[in-house]
Amino acid sequence: MxxxxxxxxxxxxxxxxxxKDFINLAPQxxxxxxxxxxxxxxxxxxxxxxxxxxxxxxxxxxxxxxxxxxxxxxxxxxxxxxxxxxxxxxxxxxxxxxxxxxxxxxxxxxxxxxxxxxxxxxxxxxxxxxxxxxxxxxxxxxxxxxxxxxxxxxxxxxxxxxxxxxxxxxxxxxxxxxxxxxxxxxxxxxxxxxxxPAVYTNVNDYGRATAGSAWGLLGKVRVTQKKWNDALAALKNVTGYNLLTDYADLYKPANVVNSEILFAVRYKKGLNPSEGNNYFADMVPVSFYYNGVLYGGSNNNRPTHDLVAAYESGDKRLGVSLDTTYNNSATNVVKGNYVKKYLDVPGATNDGGSNFPVLRYADILLLQAEALNEQGYNPATGVGTAFGFLNAVRTRAGLPEKKPADLPDQASFRAAVFQERRVELAFENDRWFDLARSTNxxxxxxxxxxxxxxxxxxxxxxxxxxxxxxxxxxxxxxxxxxxxxxxxx
CATH class of the missing domain: 1.25.40.390 (Serine Threonine Protein Phosphatase 5, Tetratricopeptide repeat)
Structure with a gap:
């Protein structure tokens, strides 16, 4: 074995x-x-x-x-x-x-x-x-x-x-x-x-790990260990990134490199040998009519009803992240949940071009909000505060800001951060770890x-x-x- x-x-x-060096000779x-x-x-x-x-x-x-x-x-x-x-x-x-x-x-x-x-x-x-x-x-x-x-x-x-x-x-x-x-x-x-380096100047190097990738991941590692002050020290070094105006732009295969992605697993369809993924085939419904073609999927990694219900009314992320109905023919619409974030039609079987975000700036903002709150609840709002970091993510999603009256203590703020992480980072491999490290x-x-x-x-x-x-x-x-x-x- x-x-x-x-x-x-x-x-x-x-x-x-x-x-033994004298017999450690590799064949040509x-x-x-x-x-x-x-x-x-x-x-x-x-x-x-x-x-x-x-x-x-x-x-x-x-x-x-x-x-x-x-x-x-x-x-x-x-x-x-x-x-x-x-x-x-x-x-x-x-x-x-x-x-x-x-x-x-x-x-x-x-x-x-x-x-x-x-x-x-x-x-x-x-x-x-x-x-x-x-x-x-x-x-x-x-x-x-x-x-x-x-x-x-x-x-x-x-x-x-x-x-x-x-x-x-x-x-x-x-x-x-x-x-x-x-x-x-x-x-x-x-x-x-x-x-x-902080950035790469050669287009062929775009997507490689940067100093920001390392600082961001270090901050996440320290939050996971509940090392709040050390986490903030690392996260403050994540500079030069910002939230995209449109959440949907994050998941467009053509938008491989953008100012919000700290690190992603990159795929590209149409190459030989293939550098594509099988997300489309694994995640879309069993009979899925899309762009004039009937596809057969596995409908795995299927959004739960519990997750769908977690989105607030008016949250722009819902329609980007998932759907609850689909066409199984040119004219027939049926109920059923599936992930939309990685909905890139493959160039061939298992040859999709969508990328998988491992770490992005919205995550960094929510980690800072969490770490600040865990050091002590603070009702202050504005730039650089726990409320400020949380609300930056909510505002981009089209949701109203949370006020101290809405979240009057550390426990309610903590719950709000975990809720925001769930809908912001859905299908990006964070939910299980967030649950595993949370007290409840x-x-x-x-x-x-x-x-x-x-x-x-x-x-x-x-x-x-x-x-x-x-x-x-x-x-x-x-x-x-x-x-x-x-x-x-």
């Missing part, structure tokens, strides 16, 4: 398990990490391979919105029968340790980490220009931190791997404490912020499960706020002391 951490770098890098037909990375172009290829891991169906291409949205009260799946049983487990909190979504999310993150480590192991000693060295190192650190942030929130303690390893070394991993993992994430992001998240989900499926506890309890470690990993390590399964599985 191959260990999931030990994966090739786009087919060009292989690992050697030999420790193969290249190792130590022989491949020589020029700036080589490192650019290596960094591009890390980004490529974000597009994978094991990560943002599919699995993550099952683990991060379907898991929440935002979305469900249409087909709950035998063929969709593993997805139903995620939705119903009945997943087993062999669930492929659980395994894919874990393995996909470590593919990205392994590719980042391959670059980081070689770049300091390389002779490439200093500007390129700083950029590529910063990008690798940012992408590794992003993957560890996803891992630690999904699975809790996970192996902290920061160097390329042999298979035998990987077999000796332990599950590092959550605090250790977060410490590495923060170190990586602080280093990345110091290395990455379990209660909210229990009420939702009762209402939606008539499921009651112990279907959901605090243990299910983490997914299980994939059973394959438990079997490989066979070390209950250092590599135990999560509680409740």
């Amino acid at each position: 191959k260990h999931p951490y030990i994966l090739p770098l786009l087919g060009i890098l292989t690992l050697s398990a030999c420790s 037909s193969n290249q190792t990490t130590s022989t491949f990375f020589k020029t700036a172009s080589d490192f650019e290829q290596g960094v591009n391979a890390i980004y490529d891991g974000l597009q994978s169906n094991q990560t943002y291409g599919k699995t993550y919105y099952y683990l991060m949205e379907v898991r929440s009260d935002n979305t469900d799946i249409w087909d709950r029968g035998a063929l969709a049983g593993v997805a139903s487990q995620i939705d119903f909190f009945t997943e087993v340790t062999t669930n492929p979504f659980v395994s894919d999310g874990y393995a996909g993150a470590y593919v990205i980490i392994t590719r980042a480590n391959a670059v980081l192991d070689q770049i300091d000693a390389s002779a490439i220009p200093d500007a390129s060295k700083k950029q590529y190192k910063g990008e690798a650190l940012f992408l590794r931190a992003l993957s560890y942030f996803n891992l630690v929130r999904l699975y809790g303690p996970v192996p902290l791997v920061t160097k390329m390893e042999t298979t035998s070394q990987a077999l000796n991993h332990k599950r590092n404490a959550v605090a250790e993992v977060y410490g590495q994430i923060e170190n990586d992001l602080q280093a990345a912020a110091s290395l990455l 998240g379990v209660a909210v989900l229990q009420a939702y499960l009762k209402q939606e499926y008539n499921l009651t506890t112990p279907v959901l309890n605090a243990d299910r706020l983490l997914f299980p470690i994939p059973q394959s990993e438990i079997n490989i390590h066979n070390d209950p002391a250092n590599f135990p399964q999560n509680k409740g599985y």
Whole structure:
């Protein structure tokens, strides 16, 4: 069985398990990490391979919105029968340790980490220009931190791997404490912020991680840990961004780079080999008549009635984010919910061009509102206040500002921020994590499960706020002391 951490770098890098230099000779037909990375172009290829891991169906291409949205009260799946049983487990909190979504999310993150480590192991000693060295190192650190942030929130303690390893070394991993993992994430992001440029001047580099990406993610990491003052210090460094006037513009494939996106997973349709996504086919209804063509979709990641009801009257984001009716023929309109944010007709099967926003400025504003409020309720309004950050997002959505009379204390303001995050960031993989870190998240989900499926506890309890470690990993390590399964599985 191959260990999931030990994966090739786009087919060009292989690992050697030999420790003796005199026999550590790679065949001329193969290249190792130590022989491949020589020029700036080589490192650019290596960094591009890390980004490529974000597009994978094991990560943002599919699995993550099952683990991060379907898991929440935002979305469900249409087909709950035998063929969709593993997805139903995620939705119903009945997943087993062999669930492929659980395994894919874990393995996909470590593919990205392994590719980042391959670059980081070689770049300091390389002779490439200093500007390129700083950029590529910063990008690798940012992408590794992003993957560890996803891992630690999904699975809790996970192996902290920061160097390329042999298979035998990987077999000796332990599950590092959550605090250790977060410490590495923060170190990586602080280093990345110091290395990455604020902007890119070459159009071919648009969409790469920037210093703003690193500062923004660092702020989010610290909010997740309830490090409020440190979070604000990082978030204040996110400059040069602003909210777009029209919320709908965020999701137009032609508007790939804009002033609100700090970082997104980018796709482009019409290329060979494909660089597109399968969002359209996975999310639209089973019979979906659109632009004169009848398409067949899976209707997964389907907006729940609970989410639809969460939008206030007049919220411009509702019609951009989802719809509750659709055409199943040229003339027939039927009821049914589906996600509209990523509604880009594919150039071919599974070849959509819409991008997936990982971090944007509206999120930064709401994180600042939350962090300020958690340090102490303040009824002040205006620029730079908790109310000011919250209302900037609401105003763009066409909603009235919240006043101190509406939110008279810390608890009501906290609830308003989480409500705003839900509708502003719907289908962007934030809802599950927001619920998991909130004080009443379990209660909210229990009420939702009762209402939606008539499921009651112990279907959901605090243990299910983490997914299980994939059973394959438990079997490989066979070390209950250092590599135990999560509680409740």
